[in-house]
Amino acid sequence: xxxxxxxxxxxxxxxxxxxxxxxxxxxxxxxxxxxxxxxxxxxxxxxxxxxxxxxxxxxxxxxxxxxxxxxxxxxxxxxxxxxxxxxxxxxxxxxxxxxxxxxxxxxxxxxxxxxxxxxxxxxxxxxxxxxxxxxxxxxxxxxxxxxxxxxxxxxxxxxxxxxxxxxxxxxxxxxxxxxxxxxxxxxxxxxxxxxxxxxxxxxxxxxxxxxxxxxxxxxxxxxxxxxxxxxxxxxxxxxxxxxxxxxxxxxxxx
Numbered sequence: 001x002x003x004x005x006x007x008x009x010x011x012x013x014x015x016x017x018x019x020x021x022x023x024x025x026x027x028x029x030x031x032x033x034x035x036x037x038x039x040x041x042x043x044x045x046x047x048x049x050x051x052x053x054x055x056x057x058x059x060x061x062x063x064x065x066x067x068x069x070x071x072x073x074x075x076x077x078x079x080x081x082x083x084x085x086x087x088x089x090x091x092x093x094x095x096x097x098x099x100x101x102x103x104x105x106x107x108x109x110x111x112x113x114x115x116x117x118x119x120x121x122x123x124x125x126x127x128x129x130x131x132x133x134x135x136x137x138x139x140x141x142x143x144x145x146x147x148x149x150x151x152x153x154x155x156x157x158x159x160x161x162x163x164x165x166x167x168x169x170x171x172x173x174x175x176x177x178x179x180x181x182x183x184x185x186x187x188x189x190x191x192x193x194x195x196x197x198x199x200x201x202x203x204x205x206x207x208x209x210x211x212x213x214x215x216x217x218x219x220x221x222x223x224x225x226x227x228x229x230x231x232x233x234x235x236x237x238x239x240x241x242x243x244x245x246x247x248x249x250x251x252x253x254x
Contacts, residue, residue, distance in 0.1 A: 072127050076136040078193040078228045083144045088125050094159045095121050097151025134171040143179045146248050175235040185227045193228050
């Protein structure tokens with residue numbers, strides 16, 4: 001992706017930053033050596049994080065781009081969602097059903113916007129799940145997500161099957177939080193945790209609908225990472241999750 005004149009202007013005035021793809025294009029153009037290239041890419045990852053204040057809010061579409069770049073740079077990502085399958089674990093049909101449901105609600109009725117959002121999510125799934133260097137990805141979802149019909153029962157069946165397939169990947173973990181599990185610290189909320197390794201601070205992202213709020217200060221991210229660790233411990237193990245998914249599939253076929 002080539003950076004635009006507007007992007008250069010935003011970077012020069014400290015109002016924006018280059019995306020990973022834009023930065024790579026510039027590095028190729030200037031024939032930067034491999035050692036220097038890695039350093040610049042790491043600095044670029046830092047620049048895409050909040051430079052002042054403790055939290056910040058982005059509106060579409062820049063928030064999508066910022067989150068996409070952060071996820072692409074992260075080494076380990078944790079997803080927790082209530083009543084819905086996490087975005088990067090959704091099938092094409094599930095994504096389409098969600099975007100059609102939001103059309104005319106979260107944005108003005110626009111079939112082209114629906115297609116753009118579908119394409120964005122599917123492309124982001126590929127960037128994260130098909131990365132050249134596998135990322136550690138953990139999906140934790142509530143049991144209610146396996147009951148909530150999105151689009152149709154057929155779509156839900158395909159989605160549950162997809163979760164089983166994802167769980168077979170060595171770098172992906174899928175866990176379900178049973179409705180009977182007590183003391184869930186993330187009831188009613190959604191959370192994404194991003195770990196970039198020792199070279200950069202951790203980031204946590206929280207939002208259900210609308211603007212996205214990012215946190216990059218340890219006093220904020222610490223509790224959020226602890227909350228994610230807690231739900232992982234409370235959730236069913238990967239093996240028990242697979243058994244539950246298989247049981248749900250059999251029940252839907254009766």
